Amino acid sequence: AQSVTQLDSHVSVSEGTPVLLRCNYSSSYSPSLFWYVQHPNKGLQLLLKYTSAATLVKGINGFEAEFKKSETSFHLTKPSAHMSDAAEYFCVVSPIYNQGGKLIFGQGTELSVKP
Amino acid sequence: KAGVTQTPRYLIKTRGQQVTLSCSPISGHRSVSWYQQTPGQGLQFLFEYFSETQRNKGNFPGRFSGRQFSNSRSEMNVSTLELGDSALYLCASSLLAGAIDTQYFGPGTRLTVL
Numbered sequence: 001a002q003s004v005t006q007l008d009s010h011v012s013v014s015e016g017t018p019v020l021l022r023c024n025y026s027s028s029y030s031p032s033l034f035w036y037v038q039h040p041n042k043g044l045q046l047l048l049k050y051t052s053a054a055t056l057v058k059g060i061n062g063f064e065a066e067f068k069k070s071e072t073s074f075h076l077t078k079p080s081a082h083m084s085d086a087a088e089y090f091c092v093v094s095p096i097y098n099q100g101g102k103l104i105f106g107q108g109t110e111l112s113v114k115p
Numbered sequence: 116k117a118g119v120t121q122t123p124r125y126l127i128k129t130r131g132q133q134v135t136l137s138c139s140p141i142s143g144h145r146s147v148s149w150y151q152q153t154p155g156q157g158l159q160f161l162f163e164y165f166s167e168t169q170r171n172k173g174n175f176p177g178r179f180s181g182r183q184f185s186n187s188r189s190e191m192n193v194s195t196l197e198l199g200d201s202a203l204y205l206c207a208s209s210l211l212a213g214a215i216d217t218q219y220f221g222p223g224t225r226l227t228v229l
Contacts, residue, residue: 041222042222043220046219049217103218104160
């Protein structure tokens with residue numbers, strides 16, 4: 001069975017400092033992995049996705065994530081946080097032997113950015 | 116290109132009533148998936164439709180149902196509403212069936228059951 005664990009429910013950083021949101025996954029097969037962001041009262045926006053090509057994936061708004069099979073991790077990073085990055089972030093796994101559209105979401109990490 | 120649209124954005128219902136939510140996918144997308152988001156359970160998969168056929172269903176009671184029309188628009192219905200059905204219902208569309216293809220989400224319908 002596939003699952004994903006986001007290691008922090010809340011992360012707080014100062015504007016201009018690096019962001020690290022941690023995610024570990026469990027999958028019997030090589031998974032597809034995604035990071036989505038949700039701003040208050042908004043839907044989910046795709047930040048980036050990994051589908052077994054390059055292990056370092058670049059996304060929108062300066063975010064990137066590195067797939068590490070040996071550590072079963074897919075942590076999200078950004079060199080310098082901006083106030084507009086404050087939102088909830090979801091790490092998502094989709095097994096390559098897909099289950100018909102079923103994305104499996106982590107519990108989310110709320111990112112706060114202090115001025 | 117217009118994104119995924121969901122109507123209505125907000126709904127208030129009372130226990131025992133039924134409700135229908137609508138989702139219009141991105142033009143050209145044939146797959147529509149539905150998710151329920153609650154503070155306690157997080158985001159959970161409800162079902163996926165592709166070419167008017169339900170391909171997969173999550174672990175929800177039979178009160179939750181859906182359908183897809185020939186233009187790929189989808190509706191989900193919840194009958195005999197319970198307080199626990201209060202949630203944000205998100206619809207996502209993708210070009211192809213299955214979760215490998217990127218899913219694009221709508222803004223959601225906020226359902227409150229009183």
